[in-house]
Amino acid sequence: MSSPDIVGILENTKELDRLRKDQEEVLVEINKMHKKLQASPEIVEKPGDISLAKLKNLYIQAKELSENEVTVSNILLTQLDLLLPYGPTGQQRRKLGEGNDQKRKRMKVDSDVIRLSPSMRNQIEAYASLKGEQVAARVTAESADKDEWFVVKVIHFDRETKEVEVLDEEPGDDEEGSGQRTYKLPMLCILPFPKRNDPSNTQEFPPGKHVLAVYPGTTALYKATVVSTPRKRKSDEYLLEFDDDEEDGALPQRTVPFHKVVALPEGHRQ
Template identity: 75%
Template sequence: MSSTEVSGILENSKELDRIRKEQEEVLVEINKMHKKLQATPEVVEKPGDNSLSRLKVLYTHAKDLSESEVTISSMLLTQLDALLPSGPPGQLRRRMGNDPKRKRMKTDSDISRISNNVRSQLEACANLKGEQVAARVRLDEADKDEWFVVKVLHFDKETREFEVLDEEPGDDDEGGGQRKYKLPMSRIIPFPKRNDLSNVQDFPTGSQVLAVYPGTTALYKATVVNGHRKRKTDDYLLEFDDDEENGSLPKRTVHFQKVVPLPEESRQ
């Protein structure tokens, strides 16, 4: 084994370590962006926001690093195979194959797992077809956005847009009849499902939420009066903003399936 051959292996090993460290840094940045978009999805609609562009750059960088990792790993395998003896003395080859360091040089990288998470989120959106969800819609250019209950007709994975149907438009809707809208993911909030309580969020007393006002299909900002429920399926007792009667806010009961987290832009 020549010193040149050993030097080549060491250089590629150092490069592989550098790539993996850079991958970890990129993953941290991607996770930060994911948390930001999950907490405030509406930020992507603000003028001048570059969150999605930044996320695309990070994913592209992560993909390039993953491909570089595969290339360097393949080079190292080729170099090592050329130096290992063939035939019966191949016991050394088997020991090296079980080396934990070699196991870390894998193509199923963390980047692939993140991509799978994104695909899972898109699949979850596609599975909302036929379900009722909360949607933020601007009925008129001069009006403010309003939240109300709609039915999901379709989710386009390419454009990441929902097609939804307002089944019960208000009396002041001059268009009359049911109306369809196309909305981005950031304007949709799924309701909790009775048959899947694992993801049902608990809202403690004093929490601000978005809830369907009793007897309507509209959602308004409300405060949880009693969040100490014995079961996840119990109703919430809420006080809706601007719902004053005789100088006080009446307490209204709302089913847990009609209560969702208050979006960041509504916390004003």
């Protein structure tokens, strides 16, 4: 049994563990959605509610992860079968020319380990292409009382762990230290901004829609309500009202470029 064979098996077992861990996380989110819908089934009838759409996406993720687990498990079985001896001890394991056939099989096994569903592969490629770009990132933990979103720059995407390493180039004055900070965050904590040079292919949020937007003059994102759209204003800016932005008993309307506005995440806490 050669070292490359062992390395290949160990890599696939690590991939199997990662897939199972990801499945557990998705199942936790599915159970949360089930409890939410059981407690308040009428919520799905509210305008703008995306609970069912989110639940569908979670089931799609669970299905893809399960299929990937089956694929990797089959690859591991094939790898082990190729290494196990056949027949009595000392019997020649390979016939003339059989070595090349098994080598080709092993090469196919190695390529199969990266076989992912098209949607997952596209998502991974999209995140990998974000290197050097600014994105919105949630830097607080799931257990935090409030979600904090900041503008950060992507410096690396780890395809194995599916983590995005980002740089906060302008940390706030109240944060520890005065230098730049880096974070390693799961993909769910990253929201890409619309392309600045491609407004025609950017989703436009209608008036009354809740969004997450960069507050003018800062690198922080907050919940806001759309007052007017770029198309209606014939410009590249939204007119927004930010929550908790009251001045003299009223919410001022502020302009924000379309490429600094993203969809409000489900369950956002502010």
